[in-house]
Amino acid sequence: MNQPVNDAAVTMLIAVARAAIREHGDSNVHTVAAAVLDEDARVHLGLNLYHFTGGPCAELVALANARAAGARAPRLIVAVGDDNRGVLAPCGRDRQVLVDYYQAISVVLPGPDGPRVVTGDDLLPHTYRWQAQQTQRLRFRASHLPAVRNGSKRVTLRFNDPAQVGPALLVFESGDVDDEVTLAGRITSTVAKTVQDISDAEAQKDGFADAASVLPGLRDYYPDLSSDDYVVFVHFEVDAT
Template sequence: MNAARSALRTGGDGNIHTVAAAVLDEDDRVHVGLNLYHFTGGPCAELVALATARTAGARAPRLIVAVGDAGRGVLAPCGRDRQVLADYYPGIHVVVPTSEGTRIEPIATLLPHTYQWENQQVQRLRFRAKHLPAVRDGSKRITMRFNDPLQVGPALLVFASDDEVSLPGRITSTVAKPIESITDDEAREDGFTSAADILPGLRDYYPDLQPGDEIVIVRFDLDE
């Protein structure tokens, strides 16, 4: 909240930039953004802050708050922002104003009957067929990807074979890391013996992968 207020004091102008938002990410870093008012529909501060967080490497924002100028204090997100948060960051919490002061609420509470877009075009998380048993029995809930634009939200888990199998699921987090910073525990979660095995193992999928490249650790679940 203090970061949002500071950004508003620094960048607010009482006209175009009147709201600031702050995002707390999975690594406890704070990212801020200002709204950009325009009669055609400029972006809200919450969306700008989320994009700023993404640019800085955040993949699983945990908390978001918006503050208005002219003494308005904490502002609840508009309907569009609530839908965006529910679609892309279903685990996020939001600071909202109440008659008894501010309160932290999960986004599902703010949008209890959200529009469900699972039946629209859903992102696909693709696997080789050999991974199907482990995904089905729950022993595999992590995968590492390179240059694969995935995001938190609904996903169709697709297993390539002559009889292609698809399972409905959800990507719960995406964390970008340089290969050399991945831990042995993270490596073992994805079936590797140790972190030293990640680069040669992933080159089976990505032949051009280099030691300094950044990969994304994707965590997912199956829908019940």
């Protein structure tokens, strides 16, 4: 799962966002910079794009840029305003997006004694949870059901198959819809890596003999997969009930 953020990470991310708005802000269209720290300690930036029709906020642009760079589990986000406005709190729309899609992310907010870090529940308490109405499905071949049931399989590798931390329905497909088995579960973390950067230990968590077995094994599912493609390690749990 995502590791807790520390004060050094917060300070660093604020400084990066502040430098970005100082360099690229124009006091007109681009007035806020956001920075995202991902699961591999990489930083991704975004600027807002002000428009009277409702242009995107810097936080959403930064999150989209993080995703485009292969991040799958953003850990920390901050927005900084131009003209020395400092750390800014996300708007209502951004708060709802963060709660719906990034439940595990930490958010830096301004405070009377300096920046502070909160979770999604603190950011938008008592919110309507859109994702709860549309539980994501994590699909497996039926042959994986015994290992998932006995707990020996808690990781699955995915390519171009979106998965978000949160509740999930684990679906085991046999080719006949009437024979599908489903288990209630939860995705606990997602970590993206290129196939060529996967270690033997990581490969073995998903049942591969070693890292060299990953590419040929996954091509059974994804024929066009290449060694420099990003795949996502999806860690999941099965509900005890």
